[in-house]
Amino acid sequence: MITKELIIDKATALFMQYGVKTITIDRIVKELRTSKRTIYSHFEDKVSLLEACLDVYNAKVQAENEEVIRSADNVIEAMGHLHQKIVRRSHQVNPNFFSDIIHYYPGLLNESYKRNGNYAHEQLIYLASEGIRDGIFEEDLDVEVVGKTVLKLLKLLKDNELFPVAEFSKERLTFGIMVPYLRGLCTAKGIELVDIQKELFAVQI
Numbered sequence: 001m002i003t004k005e006l007i008i009d010k011a012t013a014l015f016m017q018y019g020v021k022t023i024t025i026d027r028i029v030k031e032l033r034t035s036k037r038t039i040y041s042h043f044e045d046k047v048s049l050l051e052a053c054l055d056v057y058n059a060k061v062q063a064e065n066e067e068v069i070r071s072a073d074n075v076i077e078a079m080g081h082l083h084q085k086i087v088r089r090s091h092q093v094n095p096n097f098f099s100d101i102i103h104y105y106p107g108l109l110n111e112s113y114k115r116n117g118n119y120a121h122e123q124l125i126y127l128a129s130e131g132i133r134d135g136i137f138e139e140d141l142d143v144e145v146v147g148k149t150v151l152k153l154l155k156l157l158k159d160n161e162l163f164p165v166a167e168f169s170k171e172r173l174t175f176g177i178m179v180p181y182l183r184g185l186c187t188a189k190g191i192e193l194v195d196i197q198k199e200l201f202a203v204q205i
Helices: 002-018 025-032 036-040 046-071 074-091 097-103 108-115 119-133 141-158 172-184 188-201
Strands: none
Touching: 002 046, 002 097, 002 108, 025 036, 036 046, 046 074, 046 097, 046 108, 046 119, 074 119, 074 141, 074 172, 097 108, 108 119, 119 141, 172 188
């Protein structure tokens, strides 16, 4: 039986593998061996299907992040594991997936992110607050500023035009951007944890 969930799963996989522009409703129908009528019984058009795919993807990422945060012994370990997941996801998804959405469906990414509660920012705020409480981050840290800055730095790591992949490995960028910034937020206790656990930020793909 072709369910709404199965359509979302297949469409998401195709979008992420090939990009959004090249994947049509016809292609999704062919892959599922179903009919357009079945697709349109659940979704008004490609845009509404894409919105559903983004919402499911964001919910999955949010849940994965929350599990990482729950299972970590401290905020530095949590941030290291979160960084690993972010870098690995960037290698598993065709860059055209996000660039196509930004170009052809402006605002759709941000709308989905907002519907899911701006979870990445909220999770970073939580980690910053916990780090202050545990004496890992400086107590006068502005958690809102830090949360927004870290998100921008993570986007910077994925900017292949500024940092061509052939010249700048993810490990080089991590230790040139993220780790120095993280150390700058830390107390002596935090810096010690960063130095002990810095291998967590050396993502091997």
